[in-house]
Amino acid sequence: MGQTLSEKILSRKVGRQVKANEVVTVSPDYILSHDNSAAIIQEFKEIGLKKVAAPEKIVIVLDHVVPAASEKHALNHKIIREFVEEQKIPHFFDIDAGVCHQVFSEQGFALPGLLIVGSDSHTTTYGAFGAMAIGIGRTETASIWATDEIWLRVPETIKFVLKGKLQLGVMSKDVILRLIGDVGAEGANYKAVEFSGEASSSLSIDSRMVMTNMAAEMGAKNGYFEPDDLCLDWLKNRAKKEFEIIHSDPDAHYEAIYEYDLSNLEPQVACPHSVDNVKPVTEVAGTIFHQALLGTCTNGRLEDLEIAVKILEGKKISRRIRMLVLPASKEVYLEALKRGWLAILYEAGAVILNPGCGPCLGAHMGILAPGEVALSTANRNFKGRMGSRDSAIYLASPATLAASALEGKIVDPRSYL
């Protein structure tokens, strides 16, 4: 029997054919961490080793609370900078770079066929480039720094075959929300998720990254698109090293295969307080909110800003709400700046934030008060995530967000484009 992409990548790593449910010990190509590196450093020091095993594989991006919001955060960053210096870790990105998943991808670390681990659950994002990318814990990250090895269970795979063409105003965010709503927050627990079918290959790289990012929200270990010409074009002049393109075999074993026709898909909204509480936008239209957040590692890319600009150009957002725009990275920010998009959004009434995680995790800037509701393009709406325990979050696409910001209540964006 053939192998899935995940089985193949892990087989190459161990030098023999492996199949789902086996446990293997492998050496990853890159290890990502962010502001939590300070905690990892502490655990690493407990092991007692002086030097990390492979400094060139470690990628650290400061993004969660940047610039430092308090003395405590500042100390955290300082510990990390000193460690980077001491260990001669070459791939370090300071507070100007942006959110780790976008920076990691743009800087050419996310490549087809690679095995990437990261101490952040949305490490799955790099599957957009055909990598096997997995979120792990802090203790294990410290241990990999020390040994250059990790144990992994080879995942079974669920395949989503996507057909048809999205309507204007319906985005890949709506697709992934629908899939999560259908299979549930644990629907792909411990499994790999493969996105395929003609509709998948017609999606832009920005759109693909939204889906692999949120594969984590159905419990997936990794989620991926098979690399194609579009992907290879994107990687040109970015790739940090040589790579090999790996595909699933046609006779690979899938635990389940789901087919979707996207032609009739409506925009979707994940309602409080779980990501799988997904409803078509028409069912929640009219819902009042107080803060709109456009950005994060899920939807802070050029394509996302572009659709918001299309909807908001020359208009003003509702006075009932405040809108925050959080470009995902320095590259995105600079490009949006050059194209005049940030000016358009600023004039429409939005506040432009520096690239990073910003309000997504409720640690600083844009915190919600008790009783407030946010509409966000992020990936999680757990209770209290963006501030007060008594606040609520709705998740939607950038198009839904922009149109809703105009009206001060949730609306269907399709008539705004």
Added chain:
Amino acid sequence: MKGKVWKYGDNINTDVLFPGKYTYTLMSPEEMAKHALEDLDPDFASQVKPGDVIVAGRNFGCGSSREQAAACLKAAGVQAVVARSFARIYYRNAINLGLPVIQCPEAVDVLEKGDEIEVDLAAGEIRSSKGNFSFPPFPDSVIGILKAGGLIAYTREKLKEKGVL
């Protein structure tokens, strides 16, 4: 090591394994063991014997990422957890803390509370009064982690062996 089966259903979550109200205080392993499965099976903590095995359904350990939900079972002497499936974070936490977690639906189909059971990790076999069941054996490294009692201790041991520590 031989032990007896404790049988539970699907979706045994981290809250019933180890109640959230105890997670913000530091506890010794012995104290943690006293609260294991407190809200699911009040008899468990007082009657569990070293070597006993938990056999359960789907999605064992779902919920929060709290590591105590695995540590408390290990402290109670549980030899292994056999389930139809595990929540991803629980599976990793358990092994990294030194608690063997085994996915073996065939064994779950057959085994009942009180059955005699023995788990052979190296051979990948569960032996019981109701028959034997095999599972893909763990590689040496994972067995090493389990034997050392957890990942940090194992990493330290391994580095010492290599002479780098």
